[in-house]
Amino acid sequence: MRRSDQTSDTPRHGTIRRFLARATWPLAWLAPMLRRPRRLQTAALCYRRGEGATQLLLITSRGTGRWIIPKGWLMRGKNASEAAATEAWEEAGVRPGQRARRPIGSYRYDKTADSGLPVKVETLVFPIEVQALADDFPEAAERDRRWVTPEEAARMVDEPELKRILGGFRAERRA
Structure with missing residues (x-):
């Protein structure tokens, strides 16, 4: 030819x-x-009531060091709220007090899988009041923690939908 x-x-x-x-x-x-369906995760919006102000607990991600809230995959034998509390313990050392049974919102993000490919993830957010913080917890050596106002938290995270959830959070509604 x-x-x-x-x-x-x-x-x-x-x-x-x-x-x-x-x-x-x-x-x-x-x-x-x-298209592949979104995977589902659960997250803990850990908070405490201060003197006239609510504070939220942010942690760093292990991979990039970005500021995030504790989150992870659903767990066999636990409902989504219980899984969020478990993640709060493992990733931030949170001893939970009052915990919501229903999520206050959700956000989406692309998680990088072990293969290097992005996986679309939907994350349900559950408010969890912090009764105490432990110094010794499973991921203590891998993460930093910081208490911040809801407005500061919204500025520190990357995900737009999570920014809205954090910026609009008020602990008074949880009592």
Whole structure:
């Protein structure tokens, strides 16, 4: 085959191009069904009531050192609220007091899987009042903790939906 035959715009080549250009619209309805569903995580919005002000506990992520709230995958034998409390203990040393049974919101983010590929994650956020903080907890050597106001917390995290949840949080509604 000559090189000019490979790139020529014969009727056959034109027909294929036109077909491919038109073929995308019938496939558009199929795309959502081919996407992988979001994975579900649970998160703990750890708070304490100070003198006239609510404070939220942020921790650093292990991989990048970004400021986040404790979160993790659902756990067999625990409901989402219990799993959030377990994550708060493992990642931040939180001894929980009052804990919500229902999430106050959710946020989405892309988590980098072990394979290096992004995984879409939906995270349910449960408020957990901090009764005490332990110095010795499973991930103590891997994370930093910081108490901040809700407004500061909203500025420190990256995820837009989480910013809204943190910035609008008021502990008085939890009593």
